[in-house]
Amino acid sequence: MFLYAGQIHSQPKGAKFRIARLKYSGGGDWYNDPSAEVNMMNYLKKNTTIDVDEPKFYSVDIASDEIFDYPFIIITGHGNIEFSESEQKRLKRYLENGGFLYADDDYGMDESFRREIKKLFPNEELKELPFNHKIYNSHYNFPNGLPKIHEHDGKPPQGFGIWIQGRLCVYYTYETNITDGWADTKEHDDPQEKRDESFRMGTNIIVYALTN
Numbered sequence: 001m002f003l004y005a006g007q008i009h010s011q012p013k014g015a016k017f018r019i020a021r022l023k024y025s026g027g028g029d030w031y032n033d034p035s036a037e038v039n040m041m042n043y044l045k046k047n048t049t050i051d052v053d054e055p056k057f058y059s060v061d062i063a064s065d066e067i068f069d070y071p072f073i074i075i076t077g078h079g080n081i082e083f084s085e086s087e088q089k090r091l092k093r094y095l096e097n098g099g100f101l102y103a104d105d106d107y108g109m110d111e112s113f114r115r116e117i118k119k120l121f122p123n124e125e126l127k128e129l130p131f132n133h134k135i136y137n138s139h140y141n142f143p144n145g146l147p148k149i150h151e152h153d154g155k156p157p158q159g160f161g162i163w164i165q166g167r168l169c170v171y172y173t174y175e176t177n178i179t180d181g182w183a184d185t186k187e188h189d190d191p192q193e194k195r196d197e198s199f200r201m202g203t204n205i206i207v208y209a210l211t212n
Contacts, residue, residue: 016053017044017210020060020070022101026082028109030075031059036182037074043182043199044206048139062087062094072100072209076179078108083116092120095169100209103172104179107152117162117170126160126172135159135171138208140200147197149190150177167212171205178202 019037024030034057041055060067062083067073067090075081083091095101103113114126129135129145136142146157157176161168180188181198190198 016051017041017072017206018053018058018070019206020058020067020073022067022073022075023059023061024075024077024081024083024087026080026112028077028079028081028112030077032077032106033180033183033187035184035187036179039184040179040182040199040202040206044203047199048203048207050206050210062090067091067094068097068099071098072102072206074102074104074179075113076104076106076109078106079112081109081112081116083119088116088119095120096164099169101170102205102209103170104177105172105174106177106180107150110174113172117172121162124162126162126170129159129161129168129171133159134212135168135204135208138204138211140204142201142204146173146176146178147194147201148176149181149194149198150188152177168208171209178205 019041021030021037037057038055041052044050045052060070060073105113117126131143131145136145146159148157152175155175158174160172160174162170178198178201181190181195182202
């Protein structure tokens with residue numbers, strides 16, 4: 001499903017899947033590791049039947065109607081996130097009309113992300129997904145939930161969600177940093193085993209988002 005101007009539409013004939021990075025204010029580095037999505041899209045091309053567009057770094061502003069062209073957007077970074085009142089309304093409308101937001105804490109955005117998402121959904125709580133949730137076996141099998149890609153504070157990795165009318169529309173990964181594992185090896189020098197886990201889990205998240 002693709003979105004346009006706040007309404008759900010069937011995917012246009014010939015439209016291809018893109019991962020879009022969400023821009024935000026507040027001082028956080030929303031743009032870090034731009035190679036991550038490029039590498040993830042290349043992985044999808046090689047390992048799934050998803051019709052992926054040219055692998056490059058796509059970004060989108062909440063204020064732009066382009067946000068409704070993307071069924072899947074990512075937010076990440078190390079610092080503060082702030083949504084204006086109008087941005088809160090637009091992002092919520094995007095989610096209510098079928099969009100999916102994947103948030104990946106890059107070690108530093110946890111407090112501000114939780115604060116800002118609460119503004120969108122004041123009556124909802126981020127709830128941890130059980131290990132038997134479909135997102136952990138939508139394409140590859142992760143019987144113990146999220147893989148641990150980076151140590152951060154040494155806590156176990158956790159995946160949280162927010163649902164709208166029974167549909168998971170926000171998925172938040174904490175204490176793992178999946179998207180860092182997608183970035184070029186020169187950025188983080190992750191072991192190949194960890195990179196493989198991050199790409200497989202990324203595939204699961206995307207497959208789940210596109211099929212549910």
